[in-house]
Amino acid sequence: MNETDWLAAQFEANRPHLRAVAYRMLGSLSEAEDAVQEGWLRLSRADTSDVENLAGWLTTVVGRVCLDMLRSRRTRREEPLENGVPEPIDGVDPEREAVLADSVGLALLVVLETLAPAERLAFVLHDMFAMPFDEIAPIVGRSTTAARQLASRARRRVQGAPAVPDVERQREVVDAFLAASRGGDFAALVAVLDPDVVLRADSVAMNGAPAKVILGAKAVAEQARMFSQRSQFSRPALVNGEVGIVVAPRGSLSGVLTFTFDQGKITGITVLADPETLHGLELAALS
Numbered sequence: 001m002n003e004t005d006w007l008a009a010q011f012e013a014n015r016p017h018l019r020a021v022a023y024r025m026l027g028s029l030s031e032a033e034d035a036v037q038e039g040w041l042r043l044s045r046a047d048t049s050d051v052e053n054l055a056g057w058l059t060t061v062v063g064r065v066c067l068d069m070l071r072s073r074r075t076r077r078e079e080p081l082e083n084g085v086p087e088p089i090d091g092v093d094p095e096r097e098a099v100l101a102d103s104v105g106l107a108l109l110v111v112l113e114t115l116a117p118a119e120r121l122a123f124v125l126h127d128m129f130a131m132p133f134d135e136i137a138p139i140v141g142r143s144t145t146a147a148r149q150l151a152s153r154a155r156r157r158v159q160g161a162p163a164v165p166d167v168e169r170q171r172e173v174v175d176a177f178l179a180a181s182r183g184g185d186f187a188a189l190v191a192v193l194d195p196d197v198v199l200r201a202d203s204v205a206m207n208g209a210p211a212k213v214i215l216g217a218k219a220v221a222e223q224a225r226m227f228s229q230r231s232q233f234s235r236p237a238l239v240n241g242e243v244g245i246v247v248a249p250r251g252s253l254s255g256v257l258t259f260t261f262d263q264g265k266i267t268g269i270t271v272l273a274d275p276e277t278l279h280g281l282e283l284a285a286l287s
Helices: 003-026 029-045 054-076 094-104 106-113 117-128 133-140 144-159 167-183 186-192 217-233 275-279
Strands: 193-201 212-215 234-239 242-247 255-262 265-272
Touching: 003 029, 003 054, 003 106, 003 117, 029 054, 054 117, 054 133, 106 117, 106 144, 117 133, 117 144, 133 144, 167 186, 167 217, 167 234, 167 242, 167 255, 167 265, 186 193, 186 217, 193 217, 212 217, 217 234, 234 255
Parallel strands: 193 265
Antiparallel strands: 193 212, 234 242, 242 255, 255 265
């Protein structure tokens, strides 16, 4: 076996690990595949004769590629979005991506999305893949101590705010709302809504139309049934310390639903999709 074939075989052996790293970093299967492919291109051009740990070398390369992609993504956030919910990317199976998101934890992916790129990389590589901080440090361009601090800050964000006493009950109501929305079950939706419930949606959630207000359980339930197309990418999460719903096609946050409750019923729903508003929310995963 010549050197090129040997490198290709070693790369393929490491591909599942590299894809897992990239997916947790980027939250998008298509972008993860791009990052892994870039890792192969860099490997094929590099002199690896002195590399003793090829798996570690590849993880470092793919980590740096992901870091660059995350930084580019945060720059693009400054541009206005034309549509609050991204369309599926050609060639990417949304169901497969949803399964991957579930395996990682969609809410966790969304919380990771709120971290600074270097924090996200330090947390993912150390807490999820047990990479030592002295190996993470050169990837993020920091000292070992600084890399440890990045992961520590990220860990605090991921662990989220302390639960308030009624979070468990809120979770039950939100789970019932989400299940009814997924099934298009009008009666079940009405059952979890207060008769005088108010739904508010910002203009980005309305795809550029004016912000909308809907009054009453039946009208809100009818609107919520239309939410079923997005529900496979939606999971409960803590939003500013209260139970809400995050909407994240391909692991990329595109919308949030916040709720108000009274006596086990939903009295208010706010649908947020404006990128600036989303970026200012405190999000945390629910177990």
